[in-house]
Amino acid sequence: MSIFNIPIQLFSTQIMLGLINGAFYAILSLGLAIIFGLLNIVNFAHGAFYMLGAFGALLLLDHLGINYWAALVIVPLLIGLLGCVIERSVLRWIYDLDHLYGMILTFGMSLVMVGIFRNMYGATGLAYSMPPSLQGGFNLGFMYLPASRAFVIVASGLVCLLTWLAIEKTRVGSWLRAATEKPQLTEAFGINVPLLITLTYGFGVALAAFAGVLAAPIFSVNPMMGSDLIIVVFAVVVIGGMGSISGAILSGFMLGLVEGVTKVFWPQASSTVIFVIMAIVLLVRPAGLFGKQD
């Protein structure tokens, strides 16, 4: 059986792989959307934090013998903390300025971080061994699914779901949403909005670091790994609607899927297809698929 001359088996495989890549897009675009929603900052350093996550896992393993599972918790906490420090010391001075300043500042930070790692570890990158418990895989009938990829999709799906629930269904989430809409009024109710902002930035950054740890055994750990990905993730956020939490998650998975299918039919276009969709979405719905029209 085949679809447009492509065997159904290969087609199903690509859908599965698309979903897995979509999981990375979702978790990264979720962090970006949260940060943009509350801080109004287009965080160009997000790719660098993703890279820091992967390097963090690698350095913990190489120097302290801390394994992948512990790194999944420790690294996002550490990088999240770094995010909080950066927000307190650097970002808060530019909230009242135009978006452009935030973009330039975070882009500059990203260049510095990538430059430091390139000088220290070279451009070719390093290898992170697959943890023993993630070796092997499952035969799904239509494809062989490595355990590492299955874990990525489960872990990422779970983190996205928990984040969405935390923001939409909890009291802290309601403060966050209130602070996003009307920060001064929220502060008048006795909520510490500056602290909320710091923690939100730290959390968004921690999500990027978490994705970085997930990526370490699968992709080459190199200083440029985030820069290559971040542009696509920005397109995903724009398609989902800037600042929309559910939009970021859904469009992440959806665009991973579209990209996967493109890799079968027209491989050369796979790096472009997301931007074509972005252009179309912006023409038809300027606020994005899930964004609120002003």
Place this chain on the structure above:
Amino acid sequence: MKRTVSCLAMMVALTTAAHAQMANDGIKIGVLTDQSGVFSSLAGAGSVVAANMAVEDFGDKFGVPVQVVSADHQNKADVGTQIARQWYDVEGVDVIVDVPNSSVVLAVQELAREKDRMLIASGSGTAALTNESCSPNGMHWTWDTYAVAVSTGKAMVEQGGDKWFFLTADYAFGHTMQKDVTAVVEGAGAQVVGSVVAPLNTADFSSYLLQAPAAGANVIALANGGTDTINSLKQAQEFGLNQQARLAGLAIFLTDVHSIGLDAAQGLYLTTGFYWDRTEESREWSKRFFDRHGAMPTMAQAGVYSAVTHYLNAIAQTGTDSAAPVIAQMKATPVNDFFAQNGTIREDGRMVHDMYLAQVKTPAESSGPWDYYKILATVPGDEAFRPLSESACPLVKH
């Protein structure tokens, strides 16, 4: 522009006649390389170390100083050309060496011809340097895409790889390699059952790679380089594709294997112009290099040492650093060192030397870091490089 300048003053007087013929009161060797980008590990600072070692090992044989200067071309043809122009015009650089990155090296080779200076390429792989874009002022020392791709292709067909699938990077480098290897493997009776063209800097190659078993391939050829190769290999192993088909790397350097790790790279077939652990001489030199650079040399870095040494020998024999007589002397003299045995420089500028077919060891076979290759066969230079009879170089008389 990041620049390091190392200077070796050689004040032992030779004849005044020899002294008088050195332009600019000395010999200047410019290492134009990638010091921060994708080629910085395979060439970069290691190439500068190699050039410095060559100058130091050569010793005080001229009455003038021999200097090594270096710069980062940032993988931009305009930046590279600007530095080269400054070096040739203002700073009196006699020869530029290394220059990984096809677009930069092709531009610098043109400039060397215009200024009547010299270029000896080592890190770059484009076979065009000594084919359609050849120059009387240029030499290509270490490897080219034709040699590594074709040698690997032939060897794999001989070992039973008769159904080929190409994973090709979507730019000139990848397309050229696919074309050259296809011609060779089809000529040897194998069949190309499929190919997929992937954009440069893709992170996830699994979607592309999984199309290979579906096409019934028993060889997956990676016509890509750098991080793309590393990611493809990692993911081929993750999906168990190295159990279903043999993997052939068409442009692999020792530092790539170091970066990938033996777990993912084991079993990979490749062709290299140099491996440190091959002869007593190569081991001795490489250990000295390691002590200074902290990594074993790649073929590009070893090639820089060999080229600079041969260049300085030619100056010693001719007593001048003018391009034309030095080039003629270099071409007339065979290259014999730890890098090449009886290497010859053809009229198209190609330094023809033996290449080596290698397979990456398994973690059990390796005794530790940098013990990565098993040398399976020596590919004689005449078979490895494009024969002059197929050359499109205008300098070659058919």
